[in-house]
Amino acid sequence: MTGVDTTKSFTLRDYDLAATLTSGQAFRWEACNQRWTGVIGTHWVRLHPGPGTLTAETAVPVPNWDWLAHYLQLDVDLAEVTRTFPDDEPMRAAVAASRGLRLLRQDPWECLASFILSSTKQIVQIRQIVALLCERYGEPLAVAPACPPAFAFPCPARLARATEAELRACKMGFRAPYLLATARVIASGQFDLTRLQALPIETARAELMQLPGIGQKIADCVLLFAYGFQSAFPVDVWVMKALRQLYFPRRRVSRPRLHQFAATHFGPSAGYAQQYLFHYMRTKARQPAKPAVT
DNA sequence: GCCCAGGTGAAGC
DNA sequence: GCTTCACATGGG
Numbered sequence: 001m002t003g004v005d006t007t008k009s010f011t012l013r014d015y016d017l018a019a020t021l022t023s024g025q026a027f028r029w030e031a032c033n034q035r036w037t038g039v040i041g042t043h044w045v046r047l048h049p050g051p052g053t054l055t056a057e058t059a060v061p062v063p064n065w066d067w068l069a070h071y072l073q074l075d076v077d078l079a080e081v082t083r084t085f086p087d088d089e090p091m092r093a094a095v096a097a098s099r100g101l102r103l104l105r106q107d108p109w110e111c112l113a114s115f116i117l118s119s120t121k122q123i124v125q126i127r128q129i130v131a132l133l134c135e136r137y138g139e140p141l142a143v144a145p146a147c148p149p150a151f152a153f154p155c156p157a158r159l160a161r162a163t164e165a166e167l168r169a170c171k172m173g174f175r176a177p178y179l180l181a182t183a184r185v186i187a188s189g190q191f192d193l194t195r196l197q198a199l200p201i202e203t204a205r206a207e208l209m210q211l212p213g214i215g216q217k218i219a220d221c222v223l224l225f226a227y228g229f230q231s232a233f234p235v236d237v238w239v240m241k242a243l244r245q246l247y248f249p250r251r252r253v254s255r256p257r258l259h260q261f262a263a264t265h266f267g268p269s270a271g272y273a274q275q276y277l278f279h280y281m282r283t284k285a286r287q288p289a290k291p292a293v294t
Numbered sequence: 295g296c297c298c299a300g301g302t303g304a305a306g307c
Numbered sequence: 308g309c310t311t312c313a314c315a316t317g318g319g
Binding site: 024025115116118119120121122123124125126174175178212213214215216217218221234235236237238239278282 | 298299300301302303
Binding site: 307 | 308311312316319
């Protein structure tokens with residue numbers, strides 16, 4: 001049946017929702033007995049994964065669900081993506097360790113602001129900071145009965161009106177001036193985030209890096225997680241560790257050389273490959289004593 | 295106490 | 308061009 005409704009079911013293949021929502025791309029999803037609650041734009045939404053299906057529930061009836069299918073990238077053929085990965089041992093291990101891991105397609109501003117807050121922070125702490133920011137500055141949203149309150153991610157104009165001290169009070173430390181300055185540049189209209197979509201990746205990256213607090217790593221996260229540039233390859237401490245341990249275990253390679261290697265080795269969907277390496281290293285670190293199975 | 299966390303920008307060689 | 312350092316804050 002078509003029409004306005006508060007629930008909708010989708011068929012899914014090769015989709016590990018839990019791995020995807022906890023793999024350090026997005027910072028607002030909460031798990032509660034097999035279900036995931038989050039906010040996409042101005043929609044509060046709850047997701048119930050089942051075998052081969054996904055049921056989504058909103059608080060307010062919606063006329064269509066394109067926003068959700070787009071966010072979750074439901075029509076991406078994952079096998080086609082992983083086929084483009086280099087055929088080497090590290091990639092085989094990383095893919096085997098997290099089948100169904102996906103990339104989301106997020107709102108550019110939320111993604112940009114969240115990753116400004118990410119520098120030298122653990123994912124749990126990034127989540128805390130983002131939650132505080134949304135509680136204090138985001139618009140309240142309708143939620144399903146008996147659910148805790150939810151808020152939209154605050155727009156640039158709202159954060160631009162805050163003071164640095166107020167933002168520091170959200171536990172973001174030295175990142176506060178970066179977030180504030182970037183919010184102000186965007187709120188002023190001098191910098192148009194929507195324009196980047198149509199640019200070549202190198203130009204879009206250079207534009208993002210003009211913003212205060214955005215270096216190559218955060219720029220690449222935004223290019224990959226928000227704009228869908230699949231060749232963007234963010235190199236954080238975990239991916240750096242993956243490159244060193246898995247690809248160059250017995251010699252010391254400089255960071256610039258590793259960047260150079262990454263830029264050519266992983267192919268057209270390098271960003272996806274990067275997400276598998278990231279998730280592989282993090283989950284491996286949590287469970288070190290897992291013997292290989294035949 | 296210690297080391298580390300999805301870094302950036304500035305200063306040093 | 309490449310490396311080092313300060314910058315807040317909290318988890319393990």
